[in-house]
Amino acid sequence: MANTSLDKSKIRILLLEGVHQSALDTLHEAGYTNIEYLKHSLAEDELKEKIADAHFIGIRSRTQLTEAVFEAASKLVAVGCFCIGTNQVDLKAATRRGVAVFNAPFSNTRSVAELVLAQAILLLRGIPEKNAKAHRGDWLKSAKDSYEIRGKKLGIIGYGNIGTQFSVLAESLGMKVYFYDVVSKLSIGNATQVNSLKELLNISDVVSLHVPETPATKYMFGPEQLAQMKPGSILMNASRGTVVDIEALAETLKSGKLLGAAIDVFPVEPKSNDEEFVSPLREFDNVILTPHIGGSTIEAQENIGREVAEKLAMYSDNGTTVSSVNFPEVALPSHPGQHRLLHIHENIPGVMSEINRVFSDNGINICGQYLQTQEDIGYVVIDVDKAYGELALEKLKSVRGTIRCRVLF
Numbered sequence: 001m002a003n004t005s006l007d008k009s010k011i012r013i014l015l016l017e018g019v020h021q022s023a024l025d026t027l028h029e030a031g032y033t034n035i036e037y038l039k040h041s042l043a044e045d046e047l048k049e050k051i052a053d054a055h056f057i058g059i060r061s062r063t064q065l066t067e068a069v070f071e072a073a074s075k076l077v078a079v080g081c082f083c084i085g086t087n088q089v090d091l092k093a094a095t096r097r098g099v100a101v102f103n104a105p106f107s108n109t110r111s112v113a114e115l116v117l118a119q120a121i122l123l124l125r126g127i128p129e130k131n132a133k134a135h136r137g138d139w140l141k142s143a144k145d146s147y148e149i150r151g152k153k154l155g156i157i158g159y160g161n162i163g164t165q166f167s168v169l170a171e172s173l174g175m176k177v178y179f180y181d182v183v184s185k186l187s188i189g190n191a192t193q194v195n196s197l198k199e200l201l202n203i204s205d206v207v208s209l210h211v212p213e214t215p216a217t218k219y220m221f222g223p224e225q226l227a228q229m230k231p232g233s234i235l236m237n238a239s240r241g242t243v244v245d246i247e248a249l250a251e252t253l254k255s256g257k258l259l260g261a262a263i264d265v266f267p268v269e270p271k272s273n274d275e276e277f278v279s280p281l282r283e284f285d286n287v288i289l290t291p292h293i294g295g296s297t298i299e300a301q302e303n304i305g306r307e308v309a310e311k312l313a314m315y316s317d318n319g320t321t322v323s324s325v326n327f328p329e330v331a332l333p334s335h336p337g338q339h340r341l342l343h344i345h346e347n348i349p350g351v352m353s354e355i356n357r358v359f360s361d362n363g364i365n366i367c368g369q370y371l372q373t374q375e376d377i378g379y380v381v382i383d384v385d386k387a388y389g390e391l392a393l394e395k396l397k398s399v400r401g402t403i404r405c406r407v408l409f
């Protein structure tokens with residue numbers, strides 16, 4: 001259990017993976033200056049050392065926040081994922097320790113959708129192969145296997161923020177859109193939801209994956225699904241590298257069944273730009289390989305930097321957890337003239353009555369109380385007259401089921 005009511009200059013923030021300057025600017029504007037900024041991710045041992053002193057950490061998709069890393073992070077209050085995906089964070093381990101996790105659920109949606117649309121056009125025209133040949137001095141002027149995108153059938157797997165955005169762009173170019181999702185979804189435009197992945201693969205000329213990494217999506221696209229795709233179709237994956245069985249895709253490409261593929265994410269990705277990228281797909285000219293840059297545009301990175309830094313500063317300054325991916329969401333007003341107690345506890349019977357007893361037994365008047373719970377944890381925020389903040393904090397720390405408690409001045 002930790003008390004993190006600290007002067008802002010003592011709050012240590014570790015930012016990894018070269019998050020955009022807008023994150024630094026936003027944190028500086030909010031008064032946070034004790035920031036260590038690194039352009040790369042850290043391997044587990046180094047990460048454990050650095051995180052030991054950090055109150056906040058900002059990462060992108062490469063940094064793995066495992067149970068062991070959280071174990072070493074005794075001061076950690078919150079994690080900012082400067083991206084959409086949060087599969088690189090052991091969310092349960094974070095929640096168990098009362099560490100809130102935030103991300104940027106929309107800021108790079110458009111960038112991914114634009115990239116996959118462009119890739120679909122290029123692949124249907126055989127551009128990757130013609131381009132590679134031209135670089136080697138070969139002239140492949142031919143209309144063979146070159147198609148317009150207009151009228152083709154697009155099959156989207158995972159009709160969420162990116163899937164729907166891509167769907168709208170694709171329809172505007174005359175594609176007929178179908179999608180498969182585990183949840184029944186309202187179709188945007190004229191898109192049609194189909195009942196099974198097999199049905200989608202049987203009809204689609206272009207297949208694009210936009211699912212999160214979960215136990216159910218891990219290697220959901222393997223030999224069976226590749227066999228169900230139409231001959232001459234294309235496969236695109238800008239979701240997560242573990243969703244597609246890359247060896248099986250390489251075999252299918254060798255057989256000549258597919259017109260091409262565009263892969264942005266890989267089961268193993270280089271840790272930095274200095275490391276070699278190794279993949280069985282490197283040998284295929286008809287495959288567009290990109291280094292996990294679906295969301296890497298100036299616009300997206302700048303927006304993400306600001307959005308996630310604001311969420312971290314807001315949580316640090318006032319306790320608001322709106323849009324946290326693992327915490328009960330509480331939107332809080334400011335608390336001028338009062339002390340604010342933030343109490344994170346196991347969601348077990350009796351905790352709230354014990355908490356309220358702390359105030360009645362000690363004659364502390366509650367000026368405002370906000371409570372949200374979810375399956376495993378509860379988050380209660382209590383505003384009191386500033387004369388009583390420190391006393392209440394001491395008493396709250398010994399309430400049964402307390403995970404973490406801090407006070408904001």
Ligand SMILES: NC(=O)c1ccc[n+]([C@@H]2O[C@H](COP(=O)([O-])OP(=O)(O)OC[C@H]3O[C@@H](n4cnc5c(N)ncnc54)[C@H](O)[C@@H]3O)[C@@H](O)[C@H]2O)c1
Pocket residue numbers: 084085086105108109112157158159160161162163180181182183210211212213214216217220238239240264265292293294295296
């Ligand atoms: N390449 C990149 O740079 C990049 C950038 C942003 C996001 N991403 C990845 O894209 C993923 C999707 O992003 P989003 O914002 O659209 O997420 P989202 O949560 O809005 O949408 C995901 C959709 O997938 C569906 N889904 C979940 N499991 C499924 C399954 N087993 N089968 C079919 N559908 C399933 C969900 O119901 C949801 O509709 C992210 O989780 C992230 O991993 C990659």
Ligand SMILES: O=C(O)CC[C@@H](O)C(=O)O
Pocket residue numbers: 060061062082083084085086108292295
């Ligand atoms: O910026 C990154 O490292 C990954 C971006 C992307 O995969 C996401 O989940 O938003």
